[in-house]
Amino acid sequence: MAYKHGVYTSEVATSMVAPITGTAGLQVIVGTAPVNMLKDPAAAVNVPLLVSSYKEAVEAVGYLPDFANYTLCECISANFSVVGIAPMVLINVLDPAKHKIAITGGTVQVNDGVAVLEETGVLLEGLTVKSGSTTLTAGTDYTTTWNDDGTLNIVVLSTGAGKEATSLTVTGNKIDPSKVTAADIVGGVDSSTGKETGLEVVRQVYPKLSMTPGILLAPRFSKDATVAAALQAKTKSINSVFGAVCVVDIDSSNTGATKYTAVKTTKEAQAVSDPNAYAVWPFAKVGNTVYSGSALAAALTAYTDAQNDDTPNVSPSNKTIAVSAACLEDGTEVVLDQEQANTVNSFGVATWLNMNGFRLWGNNTAAYPGISDPKDRWFSVRRFLTWAANTFILTYFQKVDSPANKRLIEAIVDSENVRGNGFVARGVCARYEITFNEDENTTADLLDGKITFHQYITPFTPAEDIEDIIEFDPNALSAALN
Structure with a gap:
């Protein structure tokens, strides 16, 4: 040890534990995408793909503006082009090895060295291109490029075997999104x-990406009762510990609710009634492009979180969004006034209301009106409590297996209460406090390595009903004249 003479300082780690959080409204979206446009389509099947920009999303799963067939593309557009929020996790279930059909192909004309195969979804693997009886080799005799509409250009190379060709014969397969079912x-x-598919892949999000799911959705597919049930079930005990919410489309096709008065029975037929579910009816248009209600509502919810310090205490209801009209799934416009929109809300369903610009309208979870407990009725309250629980787990996981002594207990209580005081000061919560109660921690529990804390969390409920009582004061007339 060196000889010391003077004044010295050193530092120790801060006793307060810094909270560790993922993105509060991280969307995990299960759906379909034109993965045939990728270099390795199979690598984008049933895996969680984190994307933070439009470019990353297109590179991850491909992109076509055919939202009825490619629901992940719908969410890419809703998040990056309509709302402006990132990141999100995409899970594509369209499997080229399973969801495919033969292309009609046939003979295609070569013009200026390029033959355009007027089909979308073409799979390059297994594609056969012939010039007469000669089979051409990709990369040697021809190359391929994609057009914006998903059709394929076959570019004949001047150094290849097909350089003199005026037509080509093309055979092979293409992906068929219509073959993707609710079961997928x-x-x-x-x-x-042991391979996981579909919503089961949600389990992989935290282990692979170190981010906790915030909002689960399967746009358009969620109108199916089986998918809606699976989404609601999957919000609980993700990785056995985390929670989330889901956003579900109430069917607005010609077999569902085409009028606002039919929303209640359609919701009940879909069995959408979980406190962790936020139901939306109907779809909406941006210009002439039709988006599912769930895709837009989820994006707006994540955006609202981001605008409020990544804290999910503010309801996405009454937040404006750049849509042109509410509509049914087939694009037929739906015009609701406030009274009709409120009726939809009374069913535990959110909708779109044009009040000096379109806005999402509805604070209730799908559990309403069957459940009126504020922690399960209000969407913003339910989300905050779930997020607070996830954050507690992530923050104090590092303390597991530490000695269960007074220092550990005080560190957790002090850290959490300092954080809670911040929420109260910001007007996020009326109360956010944690205690360690001796009567909840028996000697038997302590001997068994278990310590229990009691937390009181009271986020403010949304001011859904604001009333002004107006009274005519006749005394003011005489007072004004004297």
């Missing part, structure tokens, strides 16, 4: 390989 979205686990 729900997914499962292969008993022999």
Whole structure:
């Protein structure tokens, strides 16, 4: 040890534990995408892909503006082009090895060295291109490029075997998104390989990406009762510890609710009634482009969080969004006034209201009106409590297996209460306090390595009903004249 003479300082780690959080409104979206446009389509099937920009999203799953068939593209557009929020996790279930059909192909004309195959979804693997009886080799005799509409250019190389060709014969396969079913979205686990598909892949989000899911959705597919049930079930005990919410489309097709008065029965037929579910009816248009209600509502919810310090205490209801009209799934416009929109809200369903610009309208979870407990009725309250629980787990996981002594207990209580005081000061909560009560921690529990804290969290409920009582004061007339 060196000889010391003088004044010295050193530092120790801060006793307060810094909270560790993921993005509060991280969207995890299960759906379909034109993965045939990728270099390795199979690598983008049933895996969680984190994207933070439009470019990253297109590179991850491909992109076509055909939202009825490619629901992940719908969310890419809703998040990056309409709302402006990132990141999100995409899970594509469209499997080129499973969801495919033969292309009509046939003979295509070569003009200026390029033959345009007027089909979308073409799979390059297994594609056969012939000039007469000669089979051309990709990269040697021709190359391919994609057009914006998803059709394929076959560019004949001047040094290849087909350089003199005036027409080509093309055969092969293309992806068929119509073959993707509700069962593919729900997914499962292969008993022999352990491979997870569909919503089961949600389990991989935290282990792979170190981010906790905030909002689960499967746009358009969620109108199916089986998918809606799976989404609601999956919000609980993710990785056995985390929670989330889901956003569900109430069916607005010609077999669902085409009028606002039919929303209640349609919601009940879909069995959407969980406190962790936020139901939306109907779809909406941006210009002539139709988006599902769930895609827009989820994006707006994540955006609202981001605007409020990544804290999910503010309701997305009454927040404006750049849509042109509410509409049914087929694009038929729906015009609701406030009274009709409120009726939809009374069913536990959010909708779109044009009040000096379109806005999402509805604070209730799908549990309403069956459940009126404020922690399960209000969407913003439910989300905050779930987020607070996830944050507690992530923050204090590092304390697991530490000695269960007074220092550990005080560190957790002090850290959490300092954080809670910040929420109260900011007007996020009326109360956010944690205590360690001796009567909840028996000697038997302590001997078993278990310590229990009691937390009181009271986020403010939304000011849904504001009333002004107006009274005519006749005395003011005489007072004004004297």
